[in-house]
Amino acid sequence: MITCDFTIIPIGNGTSCKNYVTAAVQAIKDSGLNYQLTGMGTQIEAENLEELYSAIANAQEAIFEMGVDRAYTVIKIDDRRDMKNRTLDAKVDSVNKKLK
Template sequence: MSVLLEMAMFPTDQGESKSEYVAQVISLIRQSGYTYQLTSMGTIIETNEIGQALKLVEECYNILESNGCNRVYSTLTFDIRKGHDNRLKSKIESIEKHIGEVSK
């Protein structure tokens, strides 16, 4: 199974710049060992099970909470597909077969 999670998470009560807090979230995602891709508007993460993805979301929230964030905004989008893996890479490769290399 492949669970693709596109996530954005940041505090709304900690001033204008959010990079210090987002960096802490990305560091946790990096340490998780899951394949991920950081974009300017969110992060895409691939896990093998929905429970792994949901646990990671909770851990990301906990990082922000432990750093004094009292209000956190988050968006989550899932694409769950049985019988497949490595879709973070293969979905892009599928498009590139049709139009050539794309920006990554």
């Protein structure tokens, strides 16, 4: 399982981003991949890099289709192959179990 945290920042069209975030997240939702929206980015799970990159590319294109001329995208990927089904929730659960 590949997990990813990414943020797309539209540049040049004011300070509010909620409409752009909505368009990008809708593209991720349409991909069918499991995702979690956070206050600072979006996390997604994918079986392979092709579907991951395709989903992010579609999210970025959704931003450009709204009239943005520039977007800055930050992508963090955890491609762990020594464990099966290492989902976003499993990662959080493993840390929560160690908290006192």
